[in-house]
Amino acid sequence: MVTIGAIIYEPGSSIKNKTGSWRTFRPVLDNEKCVKCENCYIFCPEGCIQEDENGDFKIDYDYCKGCLICMNECPVNAITKVREEK
Amino acid sequence: MQFPREELFAPGHRGCAGCGAAIVARLLLKAAGKDTIISNATGCLEVMTTPYPETAWRVPWIHTAFENAAATASGVEAAVKALKRKRGKYKDKKINVIAIGGDGGTADIGFQSLSGAMERGHDMLYVMYDNEAYMNTGIQRSSSTPFLAATTTSPAGSKIRGEDRPKKDVAMIMAAHGIPYVATACISYPEDFIRKVKKALSIEGPKFIQVLQPCTTGWGYPPEKTIEIGRLAVETGVFPLYEIENGEFRITYKPAKRKPVREYLKMQKRYRHLTDEDIERIQKYIDEKCKLLGL
Amino acid sequence: MCEVKVITGTSAAAEAAKLADVDVVAAYPITPQTTCVEKLAEFVANGELDAEYIKVESEHSAMSACIGAAATGARTFTATSSQGLALMHEMLFIASGMRLPIVMMVANRALSAPINIWNDQQDSISQRDTGWIQIYVEDNQETLDSVIQAYKIAENEDVLLPVMVCLDGFILTHTVEPVTIPKAERVREFLGVYEPKHAYLDPDRPITQGPVGVPDCYMETRKQVEEAMERAKKVIKDVNEEFAEWFKRKYGNGLVEAYNLDNADTVLVAMGSICGTIKYVIDELKKEGKEVGLLRIRTFRPFPKEDVKEFLKDANNIAVLDKNISLGFNKGALGIEMASILKNKKVCNYIVGLGGRDIRIDDIKAIIDHVEKAEDDETLWVGLKE
Amino acid sequence: MIEIRFHGRGGQGAVTAAQILAKAAFYDGKFCQAFPFFGVERRGAPVMAFTRIDDKKITLRSQIYNPDYVIVQDATLLESVNVVEGLKKEGAVVINTVKDDLDLGFKTYIIDATGIALDVLGVPIVNTAMVGAFAGVTKLVTLDSVKKAIMDTFKGKLGEKNAKAAEVAYNEMIKKYG
Numbered sequence: 019m020v021t022i023g024a025i026i027y028e029p030g031s032s033i034k035n036k037t038g039s040w041r042t043f044r045p046v047l048d049n050e051k052c053v054k055c056e057n058c059y060i061f062c063p064e065g066c067i068q069e070d071e072n073g074d075f076k077i078d079y080d081y082c083k084g085c086l087i088c089m090n091e092c093p094v095n096a097i098t099k100v101r102e103e104k
Numbered sequence: 105m106q107f108p109r110e111e112l113f114a115p116g117h118r119g120c121a122g123c124g125a126a127i128v129a130r131l132l133l134k135a136a137g138k139d140t141i142i143s144n145a146t147g148c149l150e151v152m153t154t155p156y157p158e159t160a161w162r163v164p165w166i167h168t169a170f171e172n173a174a175a176t177a178s179g180v181e182a183a184v185k186a187l188k189r190k191r192g193k194y195k196d197k198k199i200n201v202i203a204i205g206g207d208g209g210t211a212d213i214g215f216q217s218l219s220g221a222m223e224r225g226h227d228m229l230y231v232m233y234d235n236e237a238y239m240n241t242g243i244q245r246s247s248s249t250p251f252l253a254a255t256t257t258s259p260a261g262s263k264i265r266g267e268d269r270p271k272k273d274v275a276m277i278m279a280a281h282g283i284p285y286v287a288t289a290c291i292s293y294p295e296d297f298i299r300k301v302k303k304a305l306s307i308e309g310p311k312f313i314q315v316l317q318p319c320t321t322g323w324g325y326p327p328e329k330t331i332e333i334g335r336l337a338v339e340t341g342v343f344p345l346y347e348i349e350n351g352e353f354r355i356t357y358k359p360a361k362r363k364p365v366r367e368y369l370k371m372q373k374r375y376r377h378l379t380d381e382d383i384e385r386i387q388k389y390i391d392e393k394c395k396l397l398g399l
Numbered sequence: 400m401c402e403v404k405v406i407t408g409t410s411a412a413a414e415a416a417k418l419a420d421v422d423v424v425a426a427y428p429i430t431p432q433t434t435c436v437e438k439l440a441e442f443v444a445n446g447e448l449d450a451e452y453i454k455v456e457s458e459h460s461a462m463s464a465c466i467g468a469a470a471t472g473a474r475t476f477t478a479t480s481s482q483g484l485a486l487m488h489e490m491l492f493i494a495s496g497m498r499l500p501i502v503m504m505v506a507n508r509a510l511s512a513p514i515n516i517w518n519d520q521q522d523s524i525s526q527r528d529t530g531w532i533q534i535y536v537e538d539n540q541e542t543l544d545s546v547i548q549a550y551k552i553a554e555n556e557d558v559l560l561p562v563m564v565c566l567d568g569f570i571l572t573h574t575v576e577p578v579t580i581p582k583a584e585r586v587r588e589f590l591g592v593y594e595p596k597h598a599y600l601d602p603d604r605p606i607t608q609g610p611v612g613v614p615d616c617y618m619e620t621r622k623q624v625e626e627a628m629e630r631a632k633k634v635i636k637d638v639n640e641e642f643a644e645w646f647k648r649k650y651g652n653g654l655v656e657a658y659n660l661d662n663a664d665t666v667l668v669a670m671g672s673i674c675g676t677i678k679y680v681i682d683e684l685k686k687e688g689k690e691v692g693l694l695r696i697r698t699f700r701p702f703p704k705e706d707v708k709e710f711l712k713d714a715n716n717i718a719v720l721d722k723n724i725s726l727g728f729n730k731g732a733l734g735i736e737m738a739s740i741l742k743n744k745k746v747c748n749y750i751v752g753l754g755g756r757d758i759r760i761d762d763i764k765a766i767i768d769h770v771e772k773a774e775d776d777e778t779l780w781v782g783l784k785e
Numbered sequence: 786m787i788e789i790r791f792h793g794r795g796g797q798g799a800v801t802a803a804q805i806l807a808k809a810a811f812y813d814g815k816f817c818q819a820f821p822f823f824g825v826e827r828r829g830a831p832v833m834a835f836t837r838i839d840d841k842k843i844t845l846r847s848q849i850y851n852p853d854y855v856i857v858q859d860a861t862l863l864e865s866v867n868v869v870e871g872l873k874k875e876g877a878v879v880i881n882t883v884k885d886d887l888d889l890g891f892k893t894y895i896i897d898a899t900g901i902a903l904d905v906l907g908v909p910i911v912n913t914a915m916v917g918a919f920a921g922v923t924k925l926v927t928l929d930s931v932k933k934a935i936m937d938t939f940k941g942k943l944g945e946k947n948a949k950a951a952e953v954a955y956n957e958m959i960k961k962y963g
Contacts, residue, residue: 022598023499025608032117063121085327143467162605166467178467179468186450
């Protein structure tokens with residue numbers, strides 16, 4: 019049933035749409051090398067790089083589209099790419 | 105700077121990998137916070153974030169049409185005022201009313217409604233996410249398309265070498281409205297953009313921010329370069345960062361030494377038809393502009 | 400005690416918006432609507448109406464701002480005419496599609512070219528398919544009453560559609576006549592406060608309004624509007640009755656008004672102020688012993704199909720008057736609708752009063768003569784110069 | 786039903802006069818309607834306005850072609866406008882002029898409304914005096930109602946002065962024509 023006026027009442031419901039399958043390359047973050055400059059966190063168009071409870075940045079592959087901005091912007095080369103094998 | 109952690113722009117949206125518009129939205133909401141109402145013009149951002157029944161927005165959001173994000177926001181702002189005054193709605197919260205539109209929806213078809221809203225003094229922020237062409241419909245030129253850039257309606261042909269007019273300076277036109285705050289920004293400088301949004305929202309009245317947002321599809325570069333290209337646009341002086349607060353002009357980022365525009369142009373397919381002579385013309389044009397701004 | 404004032408139709412509409420305690424007005428001036436928005440500006444300036452008045456730079460922005468305000472949860476009013484309404488066209492679909500109960504006064508005026516500021520109904524008729532309820536009024540009292548009723552109809556949860564109240568430019572907008580103005584408290588009690596459940600913008604409930612209607616949902620949204628239109632028929636009738644209980648005035652059954660239909664073989668069908676002139680002629684003919692009836696269509700959308708069939712079941716000569724013309728079909732909108740409903744009857748269509756051409760008593764008499772003599776459906780342009 | 790046509794020049798307040806007359810009739814307990822001739826005329830051009838008065842609700846919406854009365858605010862209009870066009874045979878004209886030998890082919894009542902306006906208002910705006918004169922001649926509306934209608938059209942001092950102008954004109958017509 020379409021809502022009256024096609025209003026969407028569930029904020030952020032796009033999370034139902036997992037965009038991880040869009041990737042050709044997967045960014046892999048080496049937390050050992052990471053200096054926590056937050057570049058990858060702030061530049062990610064999906065907002066899918068977040069800190070975990072230990073303060074380490076983690077990539078959510080459910081949504082990562084593999085744009086590799088994070089890799090490109092990492093000042094210490096802590097992020098590398100690997101080909102997705104489909 | 106510790107960036108605000110709250111994510112008000114959800115993943116799962118349909119933006120291209122490496123989408124600059126998504127970065128604009130995410131940074132904007134980080135700066136504005138949850139007490140914000142967004143009026144979004146038709147365009148890439150609107151389409152990619154709200155295919156029914158899904159939305160990437162975690163703040164109240166409205167889209168009505170292409171040319172009227174500012175007019176729609178006028179109504180929202182007026183209603184918020186009236187409902188606060190007459191019915192005690194929103195408690196004592198300060199509600200940020202923000203209109204956002206692409207360069208087409210802002211500088212072209214939405215220009216009249218933008219001018220009207222700014223002139224009327226509504227307490228709102230208008231954010232123009234500038235990707236320099238109509239990306240939603242497949243890269244047609246807008247008045248914000250820069251000189252000699254190729255688009256599908258300003259193709260590089262044997263007689264005409266891409267867009268034959270310089271980029272329309274919307275920020276300066278907004279400044280001419282005498283509004284209290286106008287700024288340019290670029291997603292490659294997130295601290296600067298967030299600071300400007302926060303500053304704008306702290307000022308009462310109409311505010312305008314033009315934020316440059318490279319587009320991987322429209323400009324023709326690999327998606328991982330979105331931030332790098334934006335940075336080059338600023339470092340070369342192609343897109344200067346400044347703010348005009350109560351008429352006071354201030355450059356907010358001055359490159360130590362401007363890089364040659366060639367470095368910026370050569371990374372993008374939309375400029376690949378340029379000859380050395382063309383590049384020289386662009387360099388000259390940028391030099392003159394920068395001189396004027398004191399860059 | 401009510402107050403009776405001798406006022407214009409535009410003033411009556413403005414008074415009604417004030418009585419409805421609207422929260423936001425967004426309007427752009429255009430002849431012959433202007434005096435309505437001037438009056439509202441005066442009310443706001445004098446503190447008689449506590450509303451935000453947005454002096455927009457175009458009608459397109461007027462409707463956009465009304466949509467923004469209504470979507471935020473405000474009771475909203477605007478007014479326009481002719482070219483202004485045409486400029487709003489795009490936004491009209493959006494207001495109804497987003498199910499926002501905006502009320503608009505339309506001062507009916509011809510469309511360019513050539514430019515013409517005078518009355519006909521081409522402007523609002525051309526907005527037929529936009530999903531707006533359309534009420535056509537006969538006089539200034541009905542203008543005031545209909546704007547109040549419009550909020551009650553539009554905000555009803557079975558409806559949630561915008562309403563335009565259409566009054567003939569100059570003929571009503573610039574004519575003064577006595578209008579009873581109900582007490583503000585009574586109207587406020589009658590209407591209640593607008594507290595939308597479906598659409599309002601509040602950070603405490605972050606909703607998305609106006610998303611992309613993918614093929615998987617778009618058709619359903621249209622069907623929902625159609626169903627709301629159908630339900631609106633009953634709501635309009637109910638509101639008409641309820642209004643009569645509160646304010647002692649009613650307009651037919653809300654959808655149509657029958658005048659002297661009982662013994663009339665010949666019936667005129669029309670909308671708006673021309674119905675007053677027709678009633679005058681009917682009364683004159685009655686004195687001469689001739690019975691002619693009038694079926695006044697009050698709501699063009701939703702169209703009162705069932706009532707039309709019922710009220711016209713005994714009439715044989717049906718004359719439909721249109722102040723608009725579907726160019727290329729040589730019929731007016733009402734003529735087309737009536738012909739599609741009354742399949743086995745003689746239905747003649749009369750194009751009248753375009754661009755302010757005055758409709759005289761003799762014109763009405765000539766139409767009656769013509770329809771009675773006509774052998775088949777015909778379209779006739781009345782009042783053309785040689 | 787009584788139908789009245791006003792002739793004036795744009796800016797002289799013919800429409801306001803028609804509305805004041807309608808309001809006065811309303812205050813006398815009658816039904817009324819007043820409307821301008823819907824034109825594009827600007828200041829100075831000949832204009833018309835209409836009033837209908839009846840004992841029952843007025844539904845007729847056509848323009849007025851055969852008035853019972855014609856009120857002419859400015860005698861110079863006679864040069865360019867056929868002010869008596871369509872006037873009913875038994876109809877009458879009320880005209881503002883200092884001449885006393887007008888032959889318009891109809892019963893004609895003459896008033897120097899400009900003189901009254903200059904005396905009372907200090908400006909040659911005759912519309913309220915003409916309504917007063919019309920009331921004096923026809924007794925279709927009472928002077929009290931005319932004054933009341935004027936007072937709620939013009940606020941304060943201006944209303945009082947205009948009501949006075951109407952009264953002077955009214956009395957002059959009673960004196961002159963009985």
